[in-house]
Amino acid sequence: MCRSIKTLRPPYADDVTEDDVRAAALQYVRKISGFRSPAPHNAEAFERAVEEITRASEELLGALEVRGSR
Secondary structure, eight states: OOTTTOOSSTTTTTSSSSSHHHHHHHHHHHHHHOOOOOOGGGGGHHHHHHHHHHHHHHHHHHHOOOTTTO
16 A cells, blocks of 8 residues: 555564654655645644554554574
């Protein structure tokens, strides 16, 4: 779906920042909404979705256990 979103977990990525996770969330929201930049009346919902997906993604990455990484 979003080919430019990179895998953000080890061993594929080291030193993943909050900006990396937010950029992936932004790409995702842009793809599913069909908007690169939403109209003013949709901006709040768009930004809220980016923030919620960023938070959920950070929780997921923090909870994953990669076998053989210890």
